[in-house]
Amino acid sequence: MNGTQLSILAALVIPVSGCLAPVDYSEYLTRFPRSVLVLPPLNDAVEVEAPDMFMSTVTTPLAERGYYVFPIAVVDQVFKDNGVPTPGDMHQVSHGKLREIFGADAALYVVIENWTTQYLVLVTQTTVTIDYRLVDLSSSAVIWHQKQTMVHSSGGGGLAEMLVAAAVDALVKAFVDPYRPLAIQANVTMFNDSHRGLLTGERHPDFEKDLARAKQREAKRVAAAQ
Amino acid sequence: MNRLLRVIVLVVGVSVLPGCARSIYEWGSYEGSIYDLYTDEFNLQRNIDILTREVEKTRDTGGVIPPGKLAHLGYLHSLAGNVDAAVQSFEAEKAAFPESAKFVDFLITRVRATRAGGAGQP
Secondary structure, eight states: OOHHHHHHHHHHEEEEOOOOSOOOOHHHHHHOOSEEEEOOOEEOSSOTTHHHHHHTTSHHHHHTTTOEEOOHHHHHHHHHHTTOOSHHHHTTSOHHHHHHHHOOSEEEEEEEEEEEEEEOSSOEEEEEEEEEEEEETTTOOEEEEEEEEEEEEEOOSOHHHHHHHHHHHHHHHHHSOTHHHHHHHHHHHHHHOTTTSOOOOTTSTTHHHHHHHHHHHHHHHHHHHO | OOHHHHHHHHHHHHHTOTTOOOOSSOOTTHHHHHHHHTSTTOOHHHHHHHHHHHHHHHHHTTOOOOTTHHHHHHHHHHHTTOHHHHHHHHHHHHHHOGGGHHHHHHHHHHHHHHHHHOOSOO
16 A cells, blocks of 8 residues: 555545534543553444454554553453453443552543444445543543544545545455554544544643643633633 | 554554654554454464564664553463563563553463463463
């Protein structure tokens, strides 16, 4: 895969933008986690392989935002070895217990709400919707809660665009399952969203600068709400 | 092309997407190995070899090993029954990321118990 093909692929993945009202970051700024325990995702979608695929898409974008991210596959195995076999069971474990075993500041609860592909005559459209909830494990406060929908569509434009899209899709399918890049894009786009994404964490070189900006923005939001 | 290599190609491909900021960490095949672990084609020794080589290279070139990668490698060592190598990797994770201390200590106790008891999976 060369750069041009990747750029084309990236251009075809469209984030569906949500509400533009300013997000409340007050709890986030108060608790500000340094380490995040990502729990294996709950799957509300029909695609049974979605959770396994998702496991290998979340660590990079989260750690690159500046957080310590616990080794997700090891975490999954420790749950399974200790009588907590499914993500549904894992999501029920008390915050106190998670803090005791893992020593994590926060846990990220992920729910895959939709993961479907529609095969139309000339267009293949894949839709992924993921719900993310970041919970402070000391206070049980939900410090960040967002939802991201990504649509990957091949074709839909002019004939030339359709042909390019078809060629790109054929290439991607030859390398990996087409779902995985879409999950990566959903996570990257969500965590880095400048209005409703994660705040820059302590291990990021821009932490101090971004923290000052986030505090300013939060003060402005509070003032506007009064 | 085998599956792990395909994943590596993908990870490298995604990380060079235009507009992305410079990475803090050298990821290599960490997430590829996680992907692999959930497939039927998972090859334990191959994963250990690849991750070990990458970790050494990152250290030699002054790069930064990402959070979780050394603990993940330690876990793979524990699956292979290499208790000493597992403990070494877990300790390295803790040294690089003190946030991991509590969990890593738990993992070290657990893997040492498998040697002492000599029974069951780590």
